[in-house]
Amino acid sequence: MRHFTVFLFMILTALPVAAQTQVPQSRGEITMSFAPVVRQTAxxxxxxxxxxxxxxxxxxxxxxxxxxxxxxxxxxxxxxxxxxxxxxxxxxxxxxxxxxxxxxxxxxxxxxxxxxxxxxxxxxxxxxxxxxxxxxxxKGAKDLPALAFRASDTVEVGDLVLAIGNPFGIGQTVSSGIVSGLARSGLSIGGGRGLFIQTDAAINPGNSGGALVDMSGRLVGINTAILSRSGGSNGIGFAIPADLVARFVEQAEQGEKRFLRPWAGVSAQAVDAALAEALGLDLPRGVVLAELHSDSPFRKAGFEIGDVVLEIDGEPVNTPQELLFRLSAKGIGETVKVGYLHKGRERSAKVALVAPPETPPRDPVKIGGRSILEGLTVVNINPAVAQEVGLSAEMPGVLVTEPGRVGSRVGLKPGDVLLRINDKEIDDTADVAKAVRDGGRTWTIEYLRNGRRSVLRFRV
Missing domain, CATH: 2.40.10.10 (Trypsin-like serine proteases)
Incomplete structure (x- = not known):
C-alpha cells in the first residue's frame, strides 16, 4: 500500500502546472461582462x-x-x-x-x-x-461625458467591439461583436462613399450615428449602415473610421463651413491580377495612376502616369477610396510618405497635402432677362469644383449648378457639363452667356452627364 501511495504522489506532482484549476477572483472573471465598458461609454x-x-x-x-x-x-x-x-x-x-x-x-x-x-x-x-x-x-450644454478616438490603423480584424445606439426608437441598446473586416470600399453605404470598418455587432435602423467602441471605451467608428435585403441586421454592419471623424471635428472647431479634403489631382484604379502580371508585381496590390493633373502634388513629387501607389505612411493602399481616405485622415497642410512602383522599381517620395486650387476662377454666370434659358446658372470647372461634384481631375469646361425653369423642363440637371450650345463650343462661362444671347427659336445643347454624352433639341 505504501508503494502505491508513493507512486500516486509521483504522478500528481508530475502533472503540468497549466492543468491546475484556478478559482475566479472576481465577479467580472466569472461573468465576462461588458458592463464596465458600457457604464463608461453609454x-x-x-x-x-x-x-x-x-x-x-x-x-x-x-x-x-x-x-x-x-x-x-x-x-x-x-x-x-x-x-x-x-x-x-x-x-x-x-x-x-x-x-x-x-x-x-x-x-x-x-x-x-x-x-x-x-x-x-x-x-x-x-x-x-x-x-x-x-x-x-x-445649445447650453457643458461638462458632458465624451469619448476619445482610437487611431484607425491600430484596429485589427477580430477586435471585440460594442455598437451603442437607439435602434427602432426603443431606447439605448448595446450589441456586441467583433471587427469582421477593414478597409471596405467600393460601396455606397448610408449615403456615404468611402472606406468603412465592418462589424458583426448588430446594427439596425436607428443605430445610424451611434458609437462603435472597443474594450477600452475608445471610439472606433461611427455606425452608419447595414447590408441587408430585409432591412434587419444580418451581421454585416459598417462604421466610418475614427480617424476621418477626428479630422471632421477638427475642421468644424476651426470654423470651416465645408469639409475640406486634401487634393490629390489624380485618377487611379485598383490593380487586379491581370494588371499585377503586366506590372511585374508578385500579388495584386496598390492603385495605378491613370490621370495626373498638371498642378497635382503627386506630379510635383515626381510621380508619372502608370506609377503604382502601394502605401501611404507605411499603410497599404489598394483602392482609390482607400487612397482618398488615407489623405483625408491626415488633413490639409500635412506631408505624407508615399511608397510606389516606378518602372518596376519600388521608390518613396514625400507628398504635400494641399487644398484643391481655384484656378481658373469659377466666374459664375446666371442667365437673366427674357432669355429662354432664364435662371440657368453655370461655373467654370476647376480642381475645387471637380472635387466637390466628383468629376475627373482633368475635366475642363462649364458645370451647370442650376438649370433654371425651362432648362429643368427640357432635361438639364445640376452637375451636367456643357460642351456645345447651338454648335458653339463652350470653354468657359462667358461662352455660355454669348451663346444664349445669340440663340434663336431652335436650340441644341450638348452635355456630359455621368460620363455619357447627350444632346437636347427643342424649339420655342
Missing part, C-alpha cells in the same frame, strides 16, 4: 430626433409608371414634415455631437436626448453628404 451616446420640411407635388398621376413622368411638372407644391430617428456620439465636453448626414444633414429642427434623459436643442455646424457625417452643437 452616457456619451445620445438619441437624435430630427425634422425637415420637404416640398411635395400632389398629382393624380404620382403612382402611375407612365403618366408620372409625363406629368412630373403638373400639380401643386405641398410642404410635408419628414421625421428621422438616429443616434449620435458626444466628442467634447462642451456639447459637440457627431452623427450621420442622412440623419441630421438637412434637418430644420433637431432634438437630442442624453442617456440621463436631459434634452437639448441642436444646430448643425458642419455636414458632408459624401462622408455621411454631420457635427452638431448642443
Amino acid at each position: 452616457p456619451a451616446v445620445v438619441n437624435i430626433y430630427a425634422q425637415r420640411v420637404v416640398a411635395e407635388k400632389t398629382t393624380p398621376f404620382a403612382n402611375d409608371p407612365f403618366f408620372s413622368e409625363m406629368f412630373r411638372n403638373f400639380g401643386h407644391v405641398q410642404p410635408r414634415v419628414q421625421n428621422s430617428l438616429g443616434s449620435g456620439v458626444i466628442v467634447s465636453e462642451d456639447g459637440l455631437v457627431v452623427s450621420n448626414y442622412h440623419v441630421v444633414g438637412q434637418a430644420t429642427q433637431i432634438r437630442v436626448v442624453l442617456n440621463d434623459r436631459r434634452e437639448f436643442d441642436a444646430a448643425v455646424l458642419l455636414a458632408d453628404e459624401e462622408a455621411d457625417l454631420a457635427l452638431l452643437r448642443l
Whole structure:
C-alpha cells in the first residue's frame, strides 16, 4: 500500500502546472461582462430626433409608371414634415455631437436626448453628404461625458467591439461583436462613399450615428449602415473610421463651413491580377495612376502616369477610396510618405497635402432677362469644383449648378457639363452667356452627364 501511495504522489506532482484549476477572483472573471465598458461609454451616446420640411407635388398621376413622368411638372407644391430617428456620439465636453448626414444633414429642427434623459436643442455646424457625417452643437450644454478616438490603423480584424445606439426608437441598446473586416470600399453605404470598418455587432435602423467602441471605451467608428435585403441586421454592419471623424471635428472647431479634403489631382484604379502580371508585381496590390493633373502634388513629387501607389505612411493602399481616405485622415497642410512602383522599381517620395486650387476662377454666370434659358446658372470647372461634384481631375469646361425653369423642363440637371450650345463650343462661362444671347427659336445643347454624352433639341 505504501508503494502505491508513493507512486500516486509521483504522478500528481508530475502533472503540468497549466492543468491546475484556478478559482475566479472576481465577479467580472466569472461573468465576462461588458458592463464596465458600457457604464463608461453609454452616457456619451445620445438619441437624435430630427425634422425637415420637404416640398411635395400632389398629382393624380404620382403612382402611375407612365403618366408620372409625363406629368412630373403638373400639380401643386405641398410642404410635408419628414421625421428621422438616429443616434449620435458626444466628442467634447462642451456639447459637440457627431452623427450621420442622412440623419441630421438637412434637418430644420433637431432634438437630442442624453442617456440621463436631459434634452437639448441642436444646430448643425458642419455636414458632408459624401462622408455621411454631420457635427452638431448642443445649445447650453457643458461638462458632458465624451469619448476619445482610437487611431484607425491600430484596429485589427477580430477586435471585440460594442455598437451603442437607439435602434427602432426603443431606447439605448448595446450589441456586441467583433471587427469582421477593414478597409471596405467600393460601396455606397448610408449615403456615404468611402472606406468603412465592418462589424458583426448588430446594427439596425436607428443605430445610424451611434458609437462603435472597443474594450477600452475608445471610439472606433461611427455606425452608419447595414447590408441587408430585409432591412434587419444580418451581421454585416459598417462604421466610418475614427480617424476621418477626428479630422471632421477638427475642421468644424476651426470654423470651416465645408469639409475640406486634401487634393490629390489624380485618377487611379485598383490593380487586379491581370494588371499585377503586366506590372511585374508578385500579388495584386496598390492603385495605378491613370490621370495626373498638371498642378497635382503627386506630379510635383515626381510621380508619372502608370506609377503604382502601394502605401501611404507605411499603410497599404489598394483602392482609390482607400487612397482618398488615407489623405483625408491626415488633413490639409500635412506631408505624407508615399511608397510606389516606378518602372518596376519600388521608390518613396514625400507628398504635400494641399487644398484643391481655384484656378481658373469659377466666374459664375446666371442667365437673366427674357432669355429662354432664364435662371440657368453655370461655373467654370476647376480642381475645387471637380472635387466637390466628383468629376475627373482633368475635366475642363462649364458645370451647370442650376438649370433654371425651362432648362429643368427640357432635361438639364445640376452637375451636367456643357460642351456645345447651338454648335458653339463652350470653354468657359462667358461662352455660355454669348451663346444664349445669340440663340434663336431652335436650340441644341450638348452635355456630359455621368460620363455619357447627350444632346437636347427643342424649339420655342
